[in-house]
Amino acid sequence: MESLKRIIGIVHILAAFAVALQQMSAPTWEDSGMVWDFLNPVMFVFIALALIFNFMRKRENDSAGGSSVTREYVESNVLFYLTAALAILFVYNWVGELTRGAEESRGTLTGIVWTYVNITFILISASTGAHLLRSLSK
């Protein structure tokens, strides 16, 4: 379980880097849509993993009891609810793209949601990965 956590933590951080690079460089080259077509299933898997790990982290913190507001309490709650919102928005946009095609689903709202999804993904995936790695060294 320890080594699995380490691998997932490292891959989470790599996924954050990959999406960040793609998000920033996408306007500079053609056919960036093909890269997104590949990255979307990858992002789906990492969002699902982040949701599971952040839910486990929040549950562990909740079950430890105590009524004071600690860093761990704030971090675990913020990360879990942000990941939940990210999952809903990602699935909404991705389902739209899969069912109607990338061209037809393109619009102002879809573009805004993709931008929000990509940036939030970078932050959440990197934070989740870093937490998984840090929790091993404790």
Place this chain on the structure above:
Amino acid sequence: MEAIKKPVGWLLIAISVVIGVQYVIQASYDSADVWLILDFAILAAVAISLIVNYLRKRSYDADNDDGLSREYFEANVLLYVSIGLTMMFLYNWIRLLVDGDDAFDVSDHLIIWTAVDVLTVIVSCVTGRYLIRND
């Protein structure tokens, strides 16, 4: 009052699940008519959440004046998010009822619906869970 906490909690969680599922699958079929019905469910969910979270905050404020606790933090965050959600929902819903489909010509209309739908899923679920746990 105590007797209805659990059923209302489950009702909020059910609304949260229905809105969440409808939100992510809406692009795969013509969902406009479904939203017309679900808007009433959202209205019920935001109204109940607003009342429950106001009572939670008032109850905490009446009994405690100590430092920052989890209950203080959660009661305040939930109440103020519920207020924001209620205002955004009513603003968009009234505009939709008054202007009909023309409301979608305004660029922020869909963006606000997106925020309302996602926040309703989270706020209803958390408020429902609070009611069930405190029954």
